[in-house]
Amino acid sequence: MIMEKVLKAAEPYLVNKTVKDLVIGLSLIGCQLDSGHVGVSYVMREEIPRGCSNFPFAKEAIGKPALEIARWVISGENSLQRAIASAVLAAASYEQNLPDDNVQGKLFGVDFKAGDTVGMIGLIGPVVKELSAKVKEVIIFDKGAEDPRLSPMEKQPELLPTCDVVIITGTTTINGTIDSLLTMCSRAREIVMVGPSTPMYPQGWQSSRLTVLAGSWWDCEHKDEIFKIISLAGGIRQLQPYMQKKAVAV
Amino acid sequence: MKKRFLYLLLVLLLVFALAACSSNENAEPEENLDPGPVQEEASGGEEKKEPTYKEKMVPYDQLEPTERIVFLQNSLNYSREGFYTxxxxxxxxxxxxxxxxxxxxxxxxxxxxxxxxxxxxxxxxLNDGSKQALAAEDFAGMYVSIDFTSEEPPVLYNPETGTEITDFLFAQTQAGEVIYSVVSGSVYNAAELIDTIGWDPEVTYRYVATDKFYIPVAPAERETGEIRGTLSGAINGSFPDLTIAGGKINDLLFIEMMN
Structure with a gap:
């Protein structure tokens, strides 16, 4: 399981830190560590259990060691608990020196070629728009979205092996599909993990097929604004003013 | 007899005192096991931490406005409250x-x-480096046709006079102020941008975002800094050698001189 290796790589950045604050919105989760750094992850609404008072672990996370909460990314009982861990991992990743994304207009630091077939797990509108003008074809899968551009989920095992480049959302580390997806990308020259939920620990991914981590950091000076937006069901678009995109080769 | 009673009393007092001490020693680990007090202790410690830059920052409205380089796209593309609501x-x-x-x-x-x-x-x-002079009134009457997420330069057009600018990069007023276009996907070195418009490269400038957050950026930090037009259409500043705010300022609205 690749996330065990990622967690191991993240450990040095998690020790001696605690979860200072946490917010769980309809779309996103925000976490601040006592270092001041902020992490954001995605809420997979369609996968969390129904009902009220089902998530006592959330309140209990505040004040707990960051490493203990980050371990939920593997041991979490549901995708919400794993997503909290993902936000903790994101916040702790700041202590590394990671390069900015899209420097000199090169998306994710990847050379996309005109003849490329690009697979995308998780629909990201602006990236689709950017890539559609550059490559031969973009094949998109997204279980949680309704869009005419989407390919049927059952076609994944057939189509992903035909892709030259695959872009995978970081939420696949929350719903536990990352291992099987990476196995399907047998021909891909580049496999890029994107989105705020991307665990930005390159060392942890070195034994996998992943080639680029393209996640986000968040402007800690605006922590209050970020948490407010999340608490009011805001999404990435609303948080964009506070986003700092990062991309690092694995 | 009286001495024996006093001795007994002293022994009893000592026993009670030791018992009390022992009881406190037992209580301590229990309290430490309880996440409540630990948490309070943690947040008590945090209060002593230094305030963040934003907390110490003089509110922008209390500063004296000075000459500016205004970024065209962010002056039109509303992202968050601040100068606009x-x-x-x-x-x-x-x-x-x-x-x-x-x-x-x-x-x-x-x-x-x-x-x-x-x-x-x-x-x-213009983007090809060529220059042209335009009457201030003509310029003031212009409209901007723009797709914020496009790499194409915006078109400036005055419907009254018919004046049209199709490859716009920046406009400089007689007072030296500038309106600068940074299209999606473009990147400018921060020092070169200042150099291009002829402002003093040796001074610190204030970089101000649409929400009135600002950072001072010195010449050394500008050398490695960049002004970027992002895919979403926003213009952001990145200064790897600046420690404030992680060296980032998103939704950069203008750069201004610091008095």
């Missing part, structure tokens, strides 16, 4: 351009951020 945010209008009705923003949104106003002529610099 949802009620005052820029709105596109319908103008007639080449016989078609098109949506365009009045350039006055950008001009209003200039502190020295428009007089005489404005010098327009």
């Amino acid at each position: 949802p009620e005052t945010k820029p709105a596109a209008e319908t103008i007639t351009y080449n016989g078609d009705n098109v949506e365009a923003y009045s350039l006055s949104y950008a001009i209003d951020f200039l502190t020295k106003g428009l007089e005489g002529e404005v010098t327009i610099t």
Whole structure:
């Protein structure tokens, strides 16, 4: 399981830190560590259990060691608990020196070629728009979205092996599909993990097929604004003013 | 007898005192096991931490406005409250351009951020480096046709006079202020940008975001800094050698001189 290796790589950045604050919105989760750094992850609404008072672990996370909460990314009982861990991992990743994304207009630091077939797990509108003008074809899968551009989920095992480049959302580390997806990308020259939920620990991914981590950091000076937006069901678009995109080769 | 009673009393007092001490020692680990007090202790410690830059920052409205380089796209593309509110945010209008009705923003949104106003002529610099002079009144009446997520330069057009600029990079007023276009996907070195418009490269400038957050950026930090037009259409600043705010300022609205 690749996330065990990622967690191991993240450990040095998690020790001696605690979860200072946490917010769980309809779309996103925000976490601040006592270092001041902020992490954001995605809420997979369609996968969390129904009902009220089902998530006592959330309140209990505040004040707990960051490493203990980050371990939920593997041991979490549901995708919400794993997503909290993902936000903790994101916040702790700041202590590394990671390069900015899209420097000199090169998306994710990847050379996309005109003849490329690009697979995308998780629909990201602006990236689709950017890539559609550059490559031969973009094949998109997204279980949680309704869009005419989407390919049927059952076609994944057939189509992903035909892709030259695959872009995978970081939420696949929350719903536990990352291992099987990476196995399907047998021909891909580049496999890029994107989105705020991307665990930005390159060392942890070195034994996998992943080639680029393209996640986000968040402007800690605006922590209050970020948490407010999340608490009011805001999404990435609303948080964009506070986003700092990062991309690092694995 | 009295001495024996006093001795017994002393022994009893000692026993009680030791028992009390022992009881406190037992209580301590239990308290430490309880996440409640530990948490309070943690937050008590945090209060002693140094305030963040933003908490120490003098509110922008208390500063004296000075000469500016205004970024065209962010002066038109509303992202968050600050200089604009949802009620005052820029709105596109319908103008007639080449016989078609098109949506365009009045350039006055950008001009209003200039502190020295428009007089005489404005010098327009195009992306190919060529320059042309334009009457300030003509420039002030222009509209901007723009797709914020496109790599194409915006089109500036005055429906009254028919003046059109199709490859716009920046405009400089007689007072030296600038309106600068940074299209999606483009990147400018921060020091070179200052150099291009002829401002003093040796001083610290204030970089101000649309929400009135700002950072001072010195020449050494500008050397490695970049102004980027992002895929979403916003213009952001990145200064790897600046420690404040992680060296980032998103939704950069203008750069201004610091008195």
